[in-house]
Amino acid sequence: xxxxxPPAEHKLVTxxxxxxxxILWLSSLILSLQQTNEAALKxxxxxxxxxxxxxxxxxFPALFIWVTLLYAFLSFYRYARQIAGxxxxxxxxxxxxxLGALLSSFILxxxxxxxRGLLAENSANPDSxxxxxxxxxxxxxxxxxxxxxxxxxxxxRSLLASIKVNLTLPKNxxxxxxxxxxxxxxxxxxxxxxxxxRISTHENINPTYALPDxxxxxxxxxxxxxxxxxxxxxxxxxxxxxxxxxxxxxxSLFDRLLKGLTALISLTIFxxxxxxxxxxxxxxxxxxxxxxxxxxYIVLVGAFIAVGRAAQQLNKIETFKL
Amino acid sequence: VNxxxxxxxxxxxxxxxxxxxPAAKRxxxxxxxxxxxxxxxxxxxxxxxxxRDSLGVALGLLVDDKRIVDDAVHRFDDIIKx
Numbered sequence: 001x002x003x004x005x006p007p008a009e010h011k012l013v014t015x016x017x018x019x020x021x022x023i024l025w026l027s028s029l030i031l032s033l034q035q036t037n038e039a040a041l042k043x044x045x046x047x048x049x050x051x052x053x054x055x056x057x058x059x060f061p062a063l064f065i066w067v068t069l070l071y072a073f074l075s076f077y078r079y080a081r082q083i084a085g086x087x088x089x090x091x092x093x094x095x096x097x098x099l100g101a102l103l104s105s106f107i108l109x110x111x112x113x114x115x116r117g118l119l120a121e122n123s124a125n126p127d128s129x130x131x132x133x134x135x136x137x138x139x140x141x142x143x144x145x146x147x148x149x150x151x152x153x154x155x156x157r158s159l160l161a162s163i164k165v166n167l168t169l170p171k172n173x174x175x176x177x178x179x180x181x182x183x184x185x186x187x188x189x190x191x192x193x194x195x196x197x198r199i200s201t202h203e204n205i206n207p208t209y210a211l212p213d214x215x216x217x218x219x220x221x222x223x224x225x226x227x228x229x230x231x232x233x234x235x236x237x238x239x240x241x242x243x244x245x246x247x248x249x250x251x252s253l254f255d256r257l258l259k260g261l262t263a264l265i266s267l268t269i270f271x272x273x274x275x276x277x278x279x280x281x282x283x284x285x286x287x288x289x290x291x292x293x294x295x296x297y298i299v300l301v302g303a304f305i306a307v308g309r310a311a312q313q314l315n316k317i318e319t320f321k322l
Numbered sequence: 323v324n325x326x327x328x329x330x331x332x333x334x335x336x337x338x339x340x341x342x343x344p345a346a347k348r349x350x351x352x353x354x355x356x357x358x359x360x361x362x363x364x365x366x367x368x369x370x371x372x373x374r375d376s377l378g379v380a381l382g383l384l385v386d387d388k389r390i391v392d393d394a395v396h397r398f399d400d401i402i403k404x
Contacts, residue, residue, distance in 0.1 A: 247346065248340065249341045249384055249385050316384065317384065318345065320352070
């Protein structure tokens with residue numbers, strides 16, 4: 001086989017985004033190490049150096065998530081560019097943008113948390129800084145989730161349009177509506193039984209939203225639910241595309257991609273739901289939730305790699321020269 | 323002559339689509355350009371033989387399933403026989 005071998009300078013260009021993400025991770029780590037974290041030092045009876053060691057260790061999962069999500073995003077994007085001009089290209093490009101929005105959300109919210117910690121420590125009014133950044137971080141997450149799933153949904157519609165099919169709702173729609181209604185009910189219940197949602201009553205726990213109930217509902221909860229509904233519609237469309245498209249090999253490669261995307265979308269939704277309540281659940285004695293979140297992040301890294309590899313396999317068809 | 327060549331081209335794409343779906347036309351066009359350096363619409367029977375060989379090897383590298391490769395080669399043989 002002779003897929004055209006990339007020259008050295010092409011390899012350098014390929015590596016640049018990864019170097020960029022590594023620098024961002026390093027900057028975020030440096031920001032976190034700048035914080036004195038007096039409350040944590042006191043609460044866990046730690047020395048400054050041991051706290052720094054813990055911070056460094058705990059920052060590695062973020063690096064893995066960012067790098068693997070970047071890999072998935074770039075693999076999709078390159079495939080879309082490789083087939084530019086074909087009817088199925090815009091669909092893949094939209095999905096790549098969706099993955100890019102998720103990546104931006106992971107990176108931005110991490111930075112906002114570090115900046116918040118640093119500014120709050122050096123402020124005469126730390127609560128005001130905390131609340132402002134909590135609101136900002138929540139809005140970045142919700143906007144990114146909305147854009148990510150909207151783009152993936154548009155991608156699935158575009159792929160179906162490329163084979164002259166419209167995305168219509170399946171007859172057995174209740175199979176999707178019922179689990180979604182359950183998800184929405186659980187989510188809304190979690191929001192409104194959380195006593196820390198507006199103002200925190202504990203010294204070491206920040207409020208989850210720092211907003212009045214009506215604003216939580218209108219500007220956070222409903223947009224998330226709409227975004228998650230788009231995600232469900234996107235998966236319905238992508239499964240339909242797989243079913244209706246032709247090509248034994250193409251379908252088998254697309255199937256791998258779809259399984260990875262299904263895992264990726266389901267896990268990111270679940271994590272978006274859980275991470276909003278981490279402090280509340282931990283404080284309620286549900287510390288195992290933190291363990292579950294860690295496991296979910298590990299599986300998510302696997303899903304990013306699976307999606308990236310599948311997109312690269314599809315790309316192989318496009319670069320084949322024998 | 324051109325009508326026959328177009329027929330060969332369409333038949334090759336049709337056979338490849340069974341395996342590569344929406345990627346088939348791009349794949350065939352690239353192979354024709356790379357191996358034959360000619361207008362796809364002008365390929366002849368000899369060209370189809372060359373394309374059959376390259377497609378067979380390519381599919382073998384993409385999937386680890388000999389039946390799929392044999393099926394593809396068989397479909398190209400049918401075009402050549404026609």
